[in-house]
Amino acid sequence: xxxxxxxxxxxxxxxxxxGIHINGEKxxxxxxxxxxxxxxxxxxxxxxxNRGNHVFFHTTKVDTKSGExxxxxxxxxxxxxxxxxxxIVPKYKIKGxxxxxxxxxxxxxxVGDEKLSKELKxxxxxxxxxxxxxxxxxxxxxxxxxxxxxxGRRLSxxxxxxxxxxxxxxxxxxxxxxLFGEIDRQGLR
Numbered sequence: 001x002x003x004x005x006x007x008x009x010x011x012x013x014x015x016x017x018x019g020i021h022i023n024g025e026k027x028x029x030x031x032x033x034x035x036x037x038x039x040x041x042x043x044x045x046x047x048x049x050n051r052g053n054h055v056f057f058h059t060t061k062v063d064t065k066s067g068e069x070x071x072x073x074x075x076x077x078x079x080x081x082x083x084x085x086x087x088i089v090p091k092y093k094i095k096g097x098x099x100x101x102x103x104x105x106x107x108x109x110x111v112g113d114e115k116l117s118k119e120l121k122x123x124x125x126x127x128x129x130x131x132x133x134x135x136x137x138x139x140x141x142x143x144x145x146x147x148x149x150x151x152g153r154r155l156s157x158x159x160x161x162x163x164x165x166x167x168x169x170x171x172x173x174x175x176x177x178x179l180f181g182e183i184d185r186q187g188l189r
Contacts (some may be wrong), residue, residue, distance in 0.1 A: 004088065006050060007050060008049045008050025008051075008052075008053045008079075009048040009049055009050075009053060009057075009138060009170040010034075010053050010054045010055070010138075010170065010172070010173070010175065010176050011045070011049050011053070011055045011056070011057070011168055011169065011170060011171060011173040012055075012056050012058065012137075012165060012168070012169045012170075012171050013030075013038070013045075013055060013057050013058070013168050014057075014058055014162075014165055014166060015029065015030055015038075015057050015058075015059050016059060017059045017060075017061065017074070017158075018145070019118060027098075029097045029098055030075070030098075030157065031094075031096030031097060031098060031103075032074075032075050032117075032119045034114065034153065035056070035092065035094055035095065035096050035098075035111070035114075036077055036080075036112030036113070036114055036117045037092070037094050037096055037098040037109060037110070037111050037112070038055070038057075038077070038098060038100040038109070038110050038112075039085055039100075039107050039108065039109040039110075040099040040107070040108055040168075041104070041107050041108075042107060045167065045168030046108045046110055046168070047082075047108065048168075048170055049079055049082065049110065050079065050082070050173060051073065051077060051079055051081065051082075052078065053078075053079045054076055054077070054078060054079075054131070054171070054176050055075065055076060055077040055079060055110060055112070055146065056073050056075075056076045056171070056179060057072065057074055057075050057076065057077075058071055058072060058074060058124075058127050058165065059065065059071070059074055060072075060124055060162070061124075062157075063123070063126075064123070065123055069158060070123075070126055070127075070128065071127035071128070071158060071161050071162065071165075072123045072124035072125060072126055072127055072160065073120065073124050073125040073127050073128070073179065073183075074119065074123075074124040074176045075112070075119040075120060075124070076112075076117060076118060076120075076179075077110065077111075077112025077113070077117040078112060078113045078116035078117055079110055079111070079112060079113070080111050080112060080113040081110075081111045082108065082109065082110040082111065083108070084101075084106070084107070085098070085100075085101025085102045085103075085104060085107040085108070085109045086101075086102050086103075086105075087149060088101070088109040088111060089101055089102035089109060090102060092111050094109070094111075099124075109148065118132075118189055120156070120183065120188040120189065122187070122188065124180055124188065125179070125183055125186065125188055127161060128157065128161075129145060129157040129160075129161070129162055131160050131178075131182060132164075133145075133146075134175075134178045135175045135178060136172055136174065136175060137169055137170060137172065137173070137175065137178075138170040138171060138172040138173060138175070139170075140172075143160060143161060143164040143165075144160060145157060145160050146160075146162075147160055156158075163172045168176070
């Protein structure tokens with residue numbers, strides 16, 4: 001099953017698993033099941049995508065085998081709809097943490113198609129240097145490795161990936177093919 005893709009960009013978005021605290025309340029965003037929603041006050045990033053685009057979510061987790069922190073792509077949405085929270089939240093009866101967006105001016109919400117969006121199995125797809133070097137992004141700007149900070153310390157691969165993907169990044173159609181190829185090769189759907 002596929003969805004007609006409209007003009008727009010595929011996105012890669014970082015999130016903090018376990019949520020963040022806003023005004024003393026726990027806020028988990030994105031919501032993967034059952035409503036597949038995500039909101040952000042930085043509309044310019046989310047406004048790049050459109051219906052049918054893919055939005056991949058990545059986070060830092062502890063690798064169960066090595067005990068080290070690693071980046072993982074945990075889920076993806078196939079965008080069903082998007083817009084200002086005041087319109088999207090009531091339209092889809094969003095009850096998860098994106099529901100607060102209906103009360104905040106300029107909060108933008110994307111909704112994933114519940115049949116096409118997936119949370120990946122296990123920890124998800126490891127987002128390491130090998131995978132990062134296959135991605136070109138849109139516009140093309142590969143992640144740089146071997147960076148030395150202002151104190152002369154060489155940054156780890158994880159730090160380079162984290163720094164380069166702190167903001168929403170647009171993915172090319174070829175990047176989406178690479179990600180799905182790896183997801184399928186590793187049986188993560």
